Amino acid sequence: MPEVGRGDLTHAEWARLAPLLPGDGLPGGRWSDHRTVINGILFRLRTGAPWRDVPSQYGPWKTVYERHRRWSADGTWDKILRSLLAHADAEDRIDWSMVGIDSTSCRAHQHAAGARNDAPAHPHRADEGLGRSRGGLTSKIHLVGEGGRRSLTFLITPGQWGDAPQLIPVLERLxxxxxxxxxxxxxxxxxxxxxxxxxxxxxxxxxxxxxxxxIAEPRSQRANRQRRGRRGGRPVGFDKAIYRRRNEVERTINALKNFSAVATRYDKRAYVFHCTVDLATIRLWLRP
Structure with a gap:
C-alpha cells in the first residue's frame, strides 16, 4: 500500500471513494493514477497554493489541475458527492430531524477576477458568482447543513446578494x-x-x-405585524431551545472554511469554485 502523507486520503477513505470514480482503473488506463492525482488536488484544496506549487510527488501540476477542471466541467465531482450522500443516507448518517441554513462570504483573490465575459456559457451562474461588497470582490456560499457538521447542498452567488431570497433556491437543490x-x-x-x-x-x-x-423574526417585522392588528397575521412560533442548534450549521461553515481554497476563492470560473466546495464537502463526508 502507498504511504499516506499528511492530508492525503487514508486507506479507509480511499476504499470508500474508489468505487465512485470514473474509469476502470486498469494499469495503463486513462485514469490509472486516481489516488495520487486526487491527493494532489486535496493538497491544493487544503493549502490554497497555486497549482504550479503542487509538490511533484503528486505528479505533474498540470495533470492535477486539468483533472480538477475537467471533473468540474463535466459534473463528475457533483456525481461523486451525490453518491456519497446516498450511501450516507442508507447508513443512517444524515440527521434529517434538523437541518440549518446559513451563508458565508469568501473573499476573492485577485487571481479570481478577470474571467472573460465572452467565454462559452456554463450551467452555473454566468456572472461568475463575483460581486462587490464591503470586503471588496466576494462570493457567497449559501448552504444547508445537518447536525454532523457536513453540508447537504449549497449555492454560489455574488457576495452582495441577500440571504432571504436564496432560501427557496437552496432548498430546491436538496x-x-x-x-x-x-x-x-x-x-x-x-x-x-x-x-x-x-x-x-x-x-x-x-x-x-x-x-x-x-426562524427568528426581526424587530421591524414584529412591529409591523403588531401595528396591522388582525391583518398582520398570527405571531411567529419560536422555540429558543431548538434555535440553539443553529450553531451546527455555523460549525459546518467553519469546517468548510478550514480548507484555504474555500475560505479564499482562487478560481476564476464559478463552476470550478463550485466544485472546489464540492470537493471540500466530499472530504468531510469521507471522514468517519
Missing part, C-alpha cells in the same frame, strides 16, 4: 438519491435559520412543503 428504489429525499423535518431568512414568502414556502421551521 435532493439525496436512494440506493434502493424510491424518490430522492428532499424534505427535512425541521429547518432553523437566523433572522436574515425571515420573510412571509419563505414561511409560506416552508408551510406548503410541510417543513417545520424555527
Amino acid at each position: 435532493s439525496v438519491p436512494r440506493l434502493a428504489t424510491g424518490r430522492p429525499r428532499t424534505c427535512p423535518a425541521h429547518l432553523s435559520g437566523d433572522k436574515a431568512y425571515s420573510s412571509r414568502r419563505n414561511r409560506r414556502y416552508l408551510r406548503r412543503r410541510q417543513i417545520r421551521h424555527t
Whole structure:
C-alpha cells in the first residue's frame, strides 16, 4: 500500500471513494493514477497554493489541475458527492430531524477576477458568482447543513446578494438519491435559520412543503405585524431551545472554511469554485 502523507486520503477513505470514480482503473488506463492525482488536488484544496506549487510527488501540476477542471466541467465531482450522500443516507448518517441554513462570504483573490465575459456559457451562474461588497470582490456560499457538521447542498452567488431570497433556491437543490428504489429525499423535518431568512414568502414556502421551521423574526417585522392588528397575521412560533442548534450549521461553515481554497476563492470560473466546495464537502463526508 502507498504511504499516506499528511492530508492525503487514508486507506479507509480511499476504499470508500474508489468505487465512485470514473474509469476502470486498469494499469495503463486513462485514469490509472486516481489516488495520487486526487491527493494532489486535496493538497491544493487544503493549502490554497497555486497549482504550479503542487509538490511533484503528486505528479505533474498540470495533470492535477486539468483533472480538477475537467471533473468540474463535466459534473463528475457533483456525481461523486451525490453518491456519497446516498450511501450516507442508507447508513443512517444524515440527521434529517434538523437541518440549518446559513451563508458565508469568501473573499476573492485577485487571481479570481478577470474571467472573460465572452467565454462559452456554463450551467452555473454566468456572472461568475463575483460581486462587490464591503470586503471588496466576494462570493457567497449559501448552504444547508445537518447536525454532523457536513453540508447537504449549497449555492454560489455574488457576495452582495441577500440571504432571504436564496432560501427557496437552496432548498430546491436538496435532493439525496436512494440506493434502493424510491424518490430522492428532499424534505427535512425541521429547518432553523437566523433572522436574515425571515420573510412571509419563505414561511409560506416552508408551510406548503410541510417543513417545520424555527426562524427568528426581526424587530421591524414584529412591529409591523403588531401595528396591522388582525391583518398582520398570527405571531411567529419560536422555540429558543431548538434555535440553539443553529450553531451546527455555523460549525459546518467553519469546517468548510478550514480548507484555504474555500475560505479564499482562487478560481476564476464559478463552476470550478463550485466544485472546489464540492470537493471540500466530499472530504468531510469521507471522514468517519
